[in-house]
Amino acid sequence: MPTPRLWDLSPPVSAASPIFPGDQPFALQWTARIGPDCPVNLSAVTTSPHVGAHADAPLHYAHGAPAIDEVDLAPYLGPCRVIHAIDVGPLIRPEHLAHAAQNLPPRVLVRTARQADRQWRDDFSAYAPDTLAWLAAQGVRLVGIDTASVDPATSKSLDAHQQLRQHDLRVLENLVLDEVPEGDYELIALPLKWVGACASPVRAILRSLP
Structure with a gap:
């Protein structure tokens, strides 16, 4: 039996990672180094949980909603479809996904860019709110995107996030889908159990189906 192929959907996370303006950048410092009096290297990290590939918790867009440690893990693991909607404009609409919408699995990731952004830009593609409602009506439980947010960068009402709620x-954001063909896969993208946090980093991968 052939070994399943893996696609890594997570961008490298470093001090150079693009962040939403005003968010906390990633920083790593060494708190101990191997030497005569120390047997190990130890590092400490400060970061927003929204740097790199990440899962938003409902708490991110609603007071009193579950934090990331409280969400069910089942949506982050299982059958998934990647759909290409490249260069369709500022909003992904149902007609951009209709060509691949038959018998949708519970997880849908949308590739919008020819290459995932390596620097911050505020003109990325996002989901139209009615697209998320349309996907939910078809039994989808998790959506993903290869941009910084399911909402436009300038949105203050966060209509797409409110459709998630x-x-x-x-939801998964900041994925790298550059090399992933359209089709069906197994998604593995589990969030960390960060108590009380509004999001969590994920190491998101796709695995080819038998």
């Missing part, structure tokens, strides 16, 4: 959808 209304339909109890989970």
